[in-house]
Amino acid sequence: MAATRPGRLPGRHRRPAERQATYGEVIAIGEFRALWLAQGLSLLGDQLSRVALSVLVFERTESSLATASVYALTYLPPIVGGPLLAGLADRYARRHIMIVCDLLRAVMVALMAIPGTSFPSLCALVFCVVLLSAPFSAARAALLPELLEGDRYVAGSALQNMTNQGAQMLGFAVGGALIMGMGPYRALALDASTFLASALILVSGVRRRSAPIQGDTNRPSMWTMTRAGAKLVFGDPRLRTLVLFAWLCGFYVLPEGIATPYAAVLAKDPGQISFIAGLLMGAMPTGTVVGAFLFSRYVTPSRRLHVMGWMAMLTCAPLVLCAMRPPLPAVLVLWFVSGVGGAYQLAANAAFVQCVPAERRGQAFGLVQSGLLAAQGVGILIGGAAAVKLGPEAVVALAGAAGFVVAAALALFWIEARKKIIEKVRTGATT
8 A cells, every 4th residue: 555644644535636727718718708808908008098198298297296196197086986986886787887988988088189188188087087997897807706716717817917917018118119109199099999999899798697786776875885895895804904915006006107207317318218118117017917927827726825925025025126226127127026026916806706795796896996096096196296306216115115014014914814715715626
């Protein structure tokens, strides 16, 4: 009889290996492909428009604060109405919500693309476009677990994450060069067309589903749903810790918001600023693509939860070295490594799904997404103001140091909170 290792039971008593879903079986699901492609198209246009707005404002004002303020407008609107509007994803059919939001955003971005649009009008349209992203993102995030179960959800999230970051990388890196050739207004027109394409893909590729909450008379008010969602998310220690892990991105996304002023410091020729800004903005998304692939492909579901705290610290630590004012190649490497650490969000997202009831996912995801965008917007706004006095290198380093401290504290809280979730993951993997 073959010998067995001490402390392990033979045969059927041994814990089966955790099953990891493959990308192929996820891509084979038609509805997921539609969500995947629609999101990638709209994000590609979004990143192109962000570069266009950032370069346009910096050329007009040569102000770090003004540039960061407009960039922050792509993150701040959820503070005002995101949590409230996200509840629409639980009150109405999620497919319908996504299509309507895409069409409305296409119209608004088309108005932004009209030459001569005043600066206040441009800012107001940006605000409304981003505000509509709250119900769209909440509906998409709540629909995804219905299409993908178990570790397929993690594989699908990884694919979407890599695609999203790839769209950012392509939009940021190529955006500067395209804008030099086509101009910012044509870039905005291209963004409007991506929203239309996204809506058409959703119409043809995602089947109709009924609203999670049935009946008109028994539906709670939006305020009631918002309060209930906040109580659900922040009343559970596990969910609260996972939410704070998600919002940690407010620290490590800050460099993107001041990438253009940072590029101005690094550029030897003013004509290179937009190109260098695109490279800087694309460095972190590139790292996240690599990190998401490795994290989802080679790390088991339960192990992801174990290393999540370390990965969160990794995403902030490299930014501290920007205090040494390294040259452009070194800065790109540091920001790339920071992006690799950001792959911890996959584990946090999967754990969050397991802890939230299906009929309340829209509101819960909406609250998290709104807070996530708000954290990024506030961080970028503060960073832009601080960069005027301290310089962009010092601000990036301070953001990295503060984020590292917060990530270390969350990692300690997570040690106890993760035990029950890991057991759920293992049970699901063996059934």
